[in-house]
Amino acid sequence: MLEIKYIRQNISQVRDAMNRRGDAANIDTFEEIDNEYRKILNEIEQLRHRRNVVSDEIATMKANKENADPLISEMREVASRIKALEAGLSGYEEKIQEILFSLPNIPHESVPFGKDENDNPVVRSVGTPVSFDFEVLPHWTIGENLGILDFERAAKITGARFPLYFGAGARLERALISFMIDLHVNIHGYTETLPPFIVNSRSMTFTGQLPKFAEDLFKLEGRDYYLIPTAEVPVTNIHQQEILDESLLPIYYVAYTPCFRSEAGSYGKDTRGLIRQHQFNKVELVKFTIPEASYQELESLLKNAEAVLKLLELPYRTVLLCTGDMGFASAKTYDIEVWMPAQNRYREISSCSNFESFQARRGGIRFKRKGEKGTQLVHTLNGSGLAVGRTVAAILENGQQADGSVVIPEALRPYMGGLQKIEKLKA
RNA sequence: GGAGAGAUGGCCGAGUCGGCUGAAGGCGCUCGCCUGCUAAGCGAGUGUGGGGGGAAACUUCCACCGAGGGUUCGAAUCCCUCUCUCUCCGCCA
Numbered sequence: 001m002l003e004i005k006y007i008r009q010n011i012s013q014v015r016d017a018m019n020r021r022g023d024a025a026n027i028d029t030f031e032e033i034d035n036e037y038r039k040i041l042n043e044i045e046q047l048r049h050r051r052n053v054v055s056d057e058i059a060t061m062k063a064n065k066e067n068a069d070p071l072i073s074e075m076r077e078v079a080s081r082i083k084a085l086e087a088g089l090s091g092y093e094e095k096i097q098e099i100l101f102s103l104p105n106i107p108h109e110s111v112p113f114g115k116d117e118n119d120n121p122v123v124r125s126v127g128t129p130v131s132f133d134f135e136v137l138p139h140w141t142i143g144e145n146l147g148i149l150d151f152e153r154a155a156k157i158t159g160a161r162f163p164l165y166f167g168a169g170a171r172l173e174r175a176l177i178s179f180m181i182d183l184h185v186n187i188h189g190y191t192e193t194l195p196p197f198i199v200n201s202r203s204m205t206f207t208g209q210l211p212k213f214a215e216d217l218f219k220l221e222g223r224d225y226y227l228i229p230t231a232e233v234p235v236t237n238i239h240q241q242e243i244l245d246e247s248l249l250p251i252y253y254v255a256y257t258p259c260f261r262s263e264a265g266s267y268g269k270d271t272r273g274l275i276r277q278h279q280f281n282k283v284e285l286v287k288f289t290i291p292e293a294s295y296q297e298l299e300s301l302l303k304n305a306e307a308v309l310k311l312l313e314l315p316y317r318t319v320l321l322c323t324g325d326m327g328f329a330s331a332k333t334y335d336i337e338v339w340m341p342a343q344n345r346y347r348e349i350s351s352c353s354n355f356e357s358f359q360a361r362r363g364g365i366r367f368k369r370k371g372e373k374g375t376q377l378v379h380t381l382n383g384s385g386l387a388v389g390r391t392v393a394a395i396l397e398n399g400q401q402a403d404g405s406v407v408i409p410e411a412l413r414p415y416m417g418g419l420q421k422i423e424k425l426k427a
Numbered sequence: 428g429g430a431g432a433g434a435u436g437g438c439c440g441a442g443u444c445g446g447c448u449g450a451a452g453g454c455g456c457u458c459g460c461c462u463g464c465u466a467a468g469c470g471a472g473u474g475u476g477g478g479g480g481g482a483a484a485c486u487u488c489c490a491c492c493g494a495g496g497g498u499u500c501g502a503a504u505c506c507c508u509c510u511c512u513c514u515c516c517g518c519c520a
Binding site for chain 1: 437446447456457474475477478479488489490499500501
């Protein structure tokens with residue numbers, strides 16, 4: 001959410017920014033409604049002032065045993081007038097709230113203008129895709145052949161887009177989670193957290209999933225509870241409505257959680273394999289920082305996420321999302337894309353964003369500087385470090401051998417009980 | 428699930444015949460003074476959001492005592508609903 005004061009004072013810049021993101025419709029109605037709102041509010045405040053003054057007079061008159069009846073009957077009318085105006089005002093208030101909640105963040109100046117993912121510049125490419133001298137198989141085939149992935153049975157249990165792992169596959173998923181968390185905790189200095197996997201609508205609103213993207217979420221029937229689509233939601237909300245001491249910042253959290261997404265509107269996309277599931281595991285990095293440090297923190301966050309791929313020896317590239325491809329709440333986002341041999345292209349495996357004060361404003365996450373009065377909003381950042389299911393897919397495809405086995409990256413072997421390659425389970 | 432208690436400012440904590448309480452007091456914090464020694468003392472200041480005025484320091488008005496309604500000329504104080512927290516009992520991984 002943007003600051004209403006900022007919008008009022010910089011209406012043309014905001015309109016410009018919304019245009020760059022491809023939607024400025026709300027800004028025009030905002031100006032109109034806001035003016036009307038302030039007009040009414042002004043009238044109400046004058047009446048309230050009058051009421052406050054006269055109520056005091058009534059109090060003193062009563063104390064002096066004087067007759068205050070005329071004033072009281074006058075105030076009776078003032079009160080009903082106020083009530084009527086307030087009823088009208090709340091409509092405008094709601095409308096303004098609605099617009100504020102629907103406005104995306106303003107892109108940082110370093111974000112290139114663009115329409116969609118084709119306009120995302122590549123920042124760097126690391127590692128070289130291996131060339132195979134046999135027919136490259138997609139990870140779902142590899143996994144099914146090895147007996148470690150079973151989408152058919154998963155569909156029986158639940159439905160489409162759910163994973164079921166066996167044996168070394170299940171172990172691989174678990175190993176990756178531990179490996180990633182250990183790396184981020186021991187080497188990168190993050191604090192491990194294990195948050196709730198279900199959150200209320202307030203938390204969803206603070207991080208930006210609600211009210212605009214409700215259709216992407218799974219909601220629990222009859223309750224104000226949602227399954228989290230990412231650990232970003234519960235972890236960022238750890239500090240909602242708090243005033244943090246400056247000395248605590250920056251705060252780094254790493255959290256493993258399953259993620260649940262309805263994937264509405266993506267029918268037909270990535271129907272096979274682990275790429276697009278209703279439930280997947282992810283290790284997420286979240287930072288809270290002072291404003292002036294947030295962009296350098298974004299760079300280090302990105303490096304932290306990339307480090308996972310480097311250690312797993314998976315080829316990847318990093319792209320900077322253009323204005324038209326960025327997420328709603330983000331001011332700047334890098335995507336990390338891993339090489340998927342069977343698809344012969346790079347696929348997103350991490351997304352690292354700086355939200356600046358967008359989430360902090362919604363969630364009331366502030367900090368206090370020593371020696372200064374007042375509080376300031378923190379900047380929040382997060383990034384996947386990494387999406388685990390997609391990492392499994394990448395390992396299966398990049399590590400596949402002619403005989404159908406899959407070589408496990410060396411860094412991961414200690415987490416696999418020393419296993420070097422995954423071979424077909426005995427039937 | 429049953430029975431109670433409670434939600435006030437950064438923190439602790441007053442505040443029930445509704446009216447100079449935006450909120451006593453304490454702690455913490457900031458600035459200044461004092462003090463020659465990591466302490467103590469003294470003075471002042473110290474919530475958030477919004478509207479208006481001012482270049483600014485600042486000033487003025489409105490709102491906010493868990494949330495939302497209601498009663499009233501007037502509510503932190505009375506009534507209703509909800510949420511959350513805590514204690515005891517039961518149940519349970």
